[in-house]
Amino acid sequence: MLINLLVVNPFLDNLLKVLSLVGLMTISAMSLIYLERKIAARFHMRLGPTRTGPAGLLQSVADALKLLGKEDIRPKSADPWSFELAPYFVFIPAFMMLVTVPFTLLLNVQMFTLGLLYLIAISSVSIVGWVMAGWGSDNRYALIGALRAAAQGISYELPLVLAVLCIAMLSQSLNLNVIIESQSTLPNILFQPFPLFLFFTAALAEMNRSPFDIPVGESEVVGGPFVEYSGIRWSMFFLAEYTTLLVMSILIVALFLGGWAWPFGENLGTFWQIMLTLLKTSFVIFIIFWTRVSIPRMRIDQLMNFCWKVLIPLAFLQIFFNGFILVLELPKILLSISSIGLLALLVVIVNKSIQNLNKEIVS
Amino acid sequence: MTDIKKEIETQEILVNMGPQHPSTHGVFRMVLSIDGELITDLTAHIGYLHRGAEKLCETMDYRQGIGFMDRTEYLANFNAELSYVMAVEKLMNMEIPERAQWIRMILVELNRLSSHFMFVGAFGVDCGVFGTPFLYSFRERERLIDLFEEITGDRMMYAFFRAGGLAWDVPVNFESRVEEVLLSSEQGIKDMDGLLTQNEIFLARTKQIGKIDAIDAIDWGMSGPSLRASGVDYDIRKAEPYLFYDQIDFDVITGKNGDVFDRYFVRLQEMRESIKIIKQCLKHLNPGKTLAEGASRNLRTPPGEVYIRTEAPRGEYGIYLVSNGENRPYRLKIRSAGFSNLQALKDMVVGSYIADAVVILGSIDIVLGEVDR
Amino acid sequence: MKGILRSMGVTFSAFLRKPVTRPYPDIHKKLPETGRAFPILLWDQSHTEPYCTGCHACERACPVECMSVIMKDNPNHINNGGTSKRKKIIDKFWIDYARCMRCNICVEACNFEAIAMNNTWSGHETSVYDRKDLIMDLPQLLAQHRSGNIDEWVTS
Incomplete structure (x- = not known):
């Protein structure tokens, strides 16, 4: 059903794709930030984020929420x-x-x-x-x-x-x-x-x-x-x-x-x-x-x-x-x-x- | 070409670096006047960390003053304490037990090691490596500081030397712990060496930058590794040996060129020399007393004045002490290496790029607590 | 190019090594017995009173003047029908931990071994919301040794 709709309506198809791209962009950026912090930490012989969520997985989410809540100066x-x-x-x-x-x-x-x-x-x-x-x-x-x-x-x-x-x-x-x-x-x-x-x-x-x-x-x-x-x-x-x-x-x-x-x-x-x-x-x-x-x-x-x-x-x-x-x-x-x-x-x-x-x- | 210059109006701008800039190593402030990326002038402002340590010490007896010496030179506290207690001892004409002297030497050299680790790490970050040298050096410095904590009880403000010896004897496992720490320090030096010394970008960033020749360096009153990098073979440990440095075999490292790279490399080599010195000192460590006989708690020095200088990690750390026979100094003057070395900053920086200014300042290795006192 | 590759080799070898971080609030490092946190007063268990006689020696020796001492006659003295040999005893004692620079001089100055540097973690973890809360009075200073919650070196 959904697939039919997508094939029929190229506009809707593209809209969906673009929307999913926005999601992808946010998620990939957040996970890349997490990964960079973890990997750089290992290169430094540190642990990196550990405290937010299991193995610090939610650190980027917490950071994003914090940034959203900050005053725009x-x-x-x-x-x-x-x-x-x-x-x-x-x-x-x-x-x-x-x-x-x-x-x-x-x-x-x-x-x-x-x-x-x-x-x-x-x-x-x-x-x-x-x-x-x-x-x-x-x-x-x-x-x-x-x-x-x-x-x-x-x-x-x-x-x-x-x-x-x-x-x-x-x-x-x-x-x-x-x-x-x-x-x-x-x-x-x-x-x-x-x-x-x-x-x-x-x-x-x-x-x-x-x-x-x-x-x-x-x-x-x-x-x-x-x-x-x-x-x-x-x-x-x-x-x-x-x-x-x-x-x-x-x-x-x-x-x-x-x-x-x-x-x-x-x-x-x-x-x-x-x-x-x-x-x-x-x-x-x-x-x-x-x-x-x-x-x-x-x-x-x-x-x-x-x-x-x-x-x-x-x-x-x-x-x-x-x-x-x-x-x-x-x-x-x-x-x-x-x-x-x-x-x-x-x-x-x-x-x-x-x-x-x-x-x-x-x- | 001349027409273009007439039409386009260019303007030098002032850029204020510090006191909160991340790479001024504390609360140092320099006002750069820049023409594009080139620095045309520099004004240095110091005094943000001035706490009046010299004046404060005049209100305290000799034992109380030791704690304040820690707080002036907060990266090489043992060296600062050493100058102070040696000045008091010279006034008192005290005999120091041999064991105390050797332990002092070991601690001072270990402190030189930790201070140079701090330098290399901060310097690497100034050059723009993302934290790596800093974390590597702190890894090793942490082990040294753990050792200091086991000996003195505090991680930074040791207050361990006393006029006449040491506050108390070192723990029983002192020698094995020192050897353990030296082993990891050697690994740390190796890591630093591999990370920076041969890196092409690091070489391009540091060679031929911030040059100062031997004559200028002497004229500015520089001392320590910054002076030796310019090729002057002058080390107070060799020139007028204190403690037992005359019984120890070590080399004075000198550079050739007086540029930023040499100042970095001299320090890196000095760390290896320090390890050599400590290893020799450990062999001389015999059981015995650590505090001299006549050292009472509240000393009263005979009137007189004395100047003591020692080779701290940053250079000549001198104490000028005037006593009028009371239990406290009449006047205390700290001759700090950082303050004198910093004077040459303008000569080195003007004409180079903004990025160089940061690296040059890092290479002088200032400690603001010592510059401002 | 060789040097850059060497740098990358060093970082990669560090990547494979074990991290050296001590996750602090979860794992407390073992403190050395010489550890010097803030000074505390010691409690004489046999006479159920402080060792401190309020002689002002530490107050005078303190470089930063963080102590205030008030002495009184000991109600527990033998002459008064008590058990203790101390004629005078501490009445009130304040140490301003915010001023204290942990130099160990008060411990050296004390003639009765009544004051010692805390060498447990409770001496380091003293954060409070108000600076006034760092001014410790006599019961607070005595509490830790009174409950026996202290490591060896301090009392010797």
């Missing part, structure tokens, strides 16, 4: 429009990104032919929200943080797009499902390890996560753009942050790790496909948490240098190699070799620049 000198609207500019793009995320073959709200383009385009809108938040709060820390966020977000958009481009060249499509299907035998990570690194780094920078959490760096600008926010508005930033984390991780899985297709092919049941996606995604998220607890924050000039002087030229080189190999229809193993070569080049460049720091010490 706006500083007197803040610009009301940009201050109040900024959370939505961060929150809504994050939500819109979820629309086209490929959980399984059939289960997503809308699969665009140019889904990847859409994702990349939407993901950069949130920078506007960050700048609005920083500018509107009339706080100097927030201002510095917002300008850092803008500079970093726009710069790292490029490596992100270039990494995606490498994959698009390989699978000849921007449709995420097509990209995933093309990996049903071998995942892209085997052919394109360097773009994976590129995408991972750029995604970390896009999400403002460590080691690129420069805009929010607590030890420098004390939370950056949202230093003045409290209560529900602040939690919207948080919700957006963790939704972006989820989307970016699923995207990494879809682009490089074969999404739901690899290694069991396309004919696996929907449930197992979801499980496979979730498993891979949690692995990626674990690695993101792991980097967060292990690596210091970069400085803004080093971040920019790393992006413009290292990542982008190497990304163009990779695109050039890919085009060369694909057009001449050379064996695919050359793709892997070129990519690993570029990765090695990156390591050499980083080591060299660190050695240069040492050299100045001697002289």
Whole structure:
């Protein structure tokens, strides 16, 4: 009955899907926050939340309730429009990104032919929200943080797009499902390890996560753009942050790790496909948490240098190699070799620049 | 280029860091004037934690003052107590039992270890690692503090040294407990070393930052690891040995460059040296008295003045004590290392980035209780 | 890159180790017998009276002046038909725990071993809603030792 209704009425169908996405977004953000606290705690040899519910499971719920109950404070000198609207500019793009995320073959709200383009385009809108938040709060820390966020977000958009481009060249499509299907035998990570690194780094920078959490760096600008926010508005930033984390991780899985297709092919049941996606995604998220607890924050000039002087030229080189190999229809193993070569080049460049720091010490 | 500059009006802004900023290590306040991300000027404000410890000590007898020394240097309390009781002992011309001296040395070095752990942890967080070095160092510091609690009864404010020796003898299992704690501390140092020292981003953040050369460092009156990082081979434990440091074999660690990395690395190496010192001290520990014969409860010193300096974790911790023959100091002056080291902050910070200012301040390792007294 | 991998190796090895947290209110760490919480007065069980004679020694020795002592003639003295040898005994005694800095000097100053530092958890868990509640009077100071609820080192 219900299924008939859904098939008959596409509007109702989509409405249901969108509503369930809102639920998914909240629940996933809350569980990700819980997981991050637990996993970071284990990396610190702590216990993490234990007291709210069994093993602290309800901690995120308690936090959410607390944030809902808090007073929504706006500083007197803040610009009301940009201050109040900024959370939505961060929150809504994050939500819109979820629309086209490929959980399984059939289960997503809308699969665009140019889904990847859409994702990349939407993901950069949130920078506007960050700048609005920083500018509107009339706080100097927030201002510095917002300008850092803008500079970093726009710069790292490029490596992100270039990494995606490498994959698009390989699978000849921007449709995420097509990209995933093309990996049903071998995942892209085997052919394109360097773009994976590129995408991972750029995604970390896009999400403002460590080691690129420069805009929010607590030890420098004390939370950056949202230093003045409290209560529900602040939690919207948080919700957006963790939704972006989820989307970016699923995207990494879809682009490089074969999404739901690899290694069991396309004919696996929907449930197992979801499980496979979730498993891979949690692995990626674990690695993101792991980097967060292990690596210091970069400085803004080093971040920019790393992006413009290292990542982008190497990304163009990779695109050039890919085009060369694909057009001449050379064996695919050359793709892997070129990519690993570029990765090695990156390591050499980083080591060299660190050695240069040492050299100045001697002289 | 010149036209653009004319058309776009730029403005330096003042950013107020502290006294509630998370990375000013207490209630230090610095006003940065910044041009974009670059710092053009810095004004440091201290005094938020001023409690008048020096003046307070003038109203108290010598035993009561010990508790206040704990509260000035609250990360290396034993070191602070040591300077104070040594000053009183020198005025009194007291003979200290050998066992008390060795135990003092062990405790002081253990305290140096815990203080440096605190530094490394806080410094790692300043560099932007999400809590990890802080938690690792606190894991080890907790074990040290547990040991101190077993010995003295309190976790931070020990008030354990007395003019003439110690308040009471250490527990029977002291030696085995110290060895146990040293073992875990070694693991902690190894973890810190692995976590930070070779990390490329950490190196990029710390090398060539906040440089100060040897001459400037001496001119500013810096001391301790911050001075040695600039390449000056000066350690009061070697230069004018107190306690039994002349009987102990240890190295003075120096850096080459005087940058933030060197200040971090000197401290990390010093922790290893401290472990070496403690292990040697344990061998000299013989049963005996821990309080000198003439040490009455209410001391009356002969008139005179004395200056005692010891090598605290942050540098030279000196006590200048004037007595006019009463049972309390006529004047007490604390020469604290943090205060002198902090003076060089402006020289180091101006011209670097905002993120560097935090790291440089962290590398000086100030304790505001000691800076403001 | 090698260094970053090494950092991640260190954190991962910590991930596999056992957490070191002591979940405090659930599990109370065993306090050492030298433990120094706030000072309490001791109770002479054999004469059913406090050891303290109200001699003001601790009051004078206290660096932060957190004690107030009032002495009286002992009604339980042998001359009055009692059992005790104490001529004078404590009448009123206040310690302001909010001022006390737990330096152990009052214990060292006491000639009758009548005051001791509490080395049980009850001495540490003293949070109250009103600062005035931290000013302890004589029955409160004596209560713990009177009920025998105390560890060894304190009384010796």
